[in-house]
Amino acid sequence: MPPIVSPSSRPRAGTFAQICAIVFAGLASGALWCLLSLGLERGEGLLIAPLGLAVGFYFRWLGVYGMRGIVASSAAILIAFVYAQYLFAAVRVAQMLGLPLRSTLFQMDAALAWQVARANIGAWDVGALLAALVAAAILVVSAPRTGE
Numbered sequence: 001m002p003p004i005v006s007p008s009s010r011p012r013a014g015t016f017a018q019i020c021a022i023v024f025a026g027l028a029s030g031a032l033w034c035l036l037s038l039g040l041e042r043g044e045g046l047l048i049a050p051l052g053l054a055v056g057f058y059f060r061w062l063g064v065y066g067m068r069g070i071v072a073s074s075a076a077i078l079i080a081f082v083y084a085q086y087l088f089a090a091v092r093v094a095q096m097l098g099l100p101l102r103s104t105l106f107q108m109d110a111a112l113a114w115q116v117a118r119a120n121i122g123a124w125d126v127g128a129l130l131a132a133l134v135a136a137a138i139l140v141v142s143a144p145r146t147g148e
Contacts, residue, residue, distance in 0.1 A: 021072070022072050023076075025055050025076035025080075026077070026078070027079065029055055030087065031087070032051065033080060046128045048081060048125075049128050052132025052135050055077055056136030056138070060140050073139070073140050074136065077133055085121065089114075093112065093113075093116060
């Protein structure tokens with residue numbers, strides 16, 4: 001008979017696996033954020049809040065709790081925010097100059113992307129980012145009860 005593994009004795013992911021999960025979750029969330037915002041006229045910055053919840057659930061599902069979970073989910077959300085802002089800046093530059101988005105993504109330098117992103121980030125965006133960070137931290141701050 002195989003040994004019974006309880007949720008508390010489940011092996012935790014190693015450091016390299018957690019770094020890969022952080023990068024994967026951040027880039028995937030940033031790309032999903034941009035994809036979901038294509039159909040919106042306003043309020044695309046607020047989409048980070050539900051994505052922050054999803055990232056929190058993801059790291060909870062991976063078994064990353066406590067301070068490691070807070071750091072991992074926060075890093076993933078910040079990666080998503082930076083990546084999405086880069087994509088938003090590339091879309092704006094491509095629209096202004098009439099260039100294809102693919103070539104704009106590869107030719108736009110970081111300084112231009114930073115200036116465009118900085119001009120378009122407002123108080124609502126920062127507030128939504130903070131809400132996403134807090135929501136994800138609340139989800140991963142403690143280990144689940146054995147009944148979950």
